[in-house]
Amino acid sequence: MLSPGARRIVVTLAAVAMAALTFRLGLWQLDRAQQKIDLQQRIDQRGVMPPLRTDELATHAAQADAQFHRPVQLTGRWVPQATVYLDNRQMNGRPGFFVVTPLQLADGSAVVVQRGWQPRDAMDRARVAEVPTPAGEVSLSGRVAPPPARLYEFQAPGTERIRQNLDLDAYARETGLRLRPLSVWQTGAASEGLERDWPKPAIDVARHQGYAFQWFALSALVAGLYVWFQLIRPWRQGGRRGG
Known part of the structure; x- marks a missing residue:
């Protein structure tokens, strides 16, 4: 005691x-x-900076980190056969898909563009609407972003058009493209059946x-x-x- x-x-x-x-x-x-x-x-400071040009886009991870959330003006050619639909993505509280298509740049590299959001078919969740993809050179406005956010998945990543996540290294091997270490949220008014009311970073x-x-x-x-x-x-x- x-x-x-x-x-x-x-x-x-x-x-x-x-x-x-x-x-x-x-x-x-x-x-x-x-x-x-x-x-x-x-x-906020990066969001009001002058848009990056295509030739200024990051080529390595450290440089990409300094460009996240900056406006960007891209010129290139779509690679429509590599389009994927990321499942279980929401916009304004509604479930659907993020439509992702690589944009090949003049130097032969490519950047993953999150082109917009498409609602899920209520009758068939495996059905997606084809997104019109112009041929030839296109220009678009966007905002530099990290690669698409990863969601938990119960099985190994696949190579189907509809998938849960997109790993840039695996996607580069799958498509044979030399991908930049980032993605771009395409901005602007809704078009091609896609909405672009991207969520703001949760701070x-x-x-x-x-x-x-x-x-x-x-x-x-x-x-x-x-x-x-x-x-x-x-x-x-x-x-x-x-x-």
């Missing part, structure tokens, strides 16, 4: 450790919130601020309980006994 003095030391150390840990977690959440605020500022600052408040509140609660039970309450009880 611990003596009363030893027990007070153990309680004090435990309370200090818990209060310090929860306070540190609160600071960590505030730091995560600030990181996302900084990210949003970078996205959820409020969630981290809420977590920080919870951690700080828990830290304050631990400190308050320690002060009450270890300092104020014994002092009050001692005062009553002395009176």
Whole structure:
């Protein structure tokens, strides 16, 4: 059995450790919130920069990271036989497909263009509408984006037109194209049966601020309980006994 003095030391150390840990977690959440605020500022700043030209588009991953969310003007030729439909993609809360077609550039490389969103056929989920793809040289406006977001899939990636995800390295081997390490969201009004109301990047600052408040509140609660039970309450009880 611990003596009363030893027990007070153990309680004090435990309370200090818990209060310090929860306070540190609160600071960590505030730091995560600030990181996302900084990210949003970078996205906003890049969004108003002059459009990149075709010859300025990134050729390696580090360069691509610095171009994400920038406007871009592309000129090239579609590779329609390589069009794929990414399943389980939503736009404005509706399920459907992202239609992806490579655009071959003048230097022989290609960039994956997310051309827009197509709704799913309510009667046959494996049916897709063919998207008109102009022959010859085309120009389009877009926004540089990371490769299409990956969703969880229960089976190995396939090479069908309808698929869950698109791995750029595997897709390059499949098509024989030299792909740039990024994709482009085609922008502009709806056309060719495709909608282009692309979602904005989710910068959820409020969630981290809420977590920080919870951690700080828990830290304050631990400190308050320690002060009450270890300092104020014994002092009050001692005062009553002395009176």
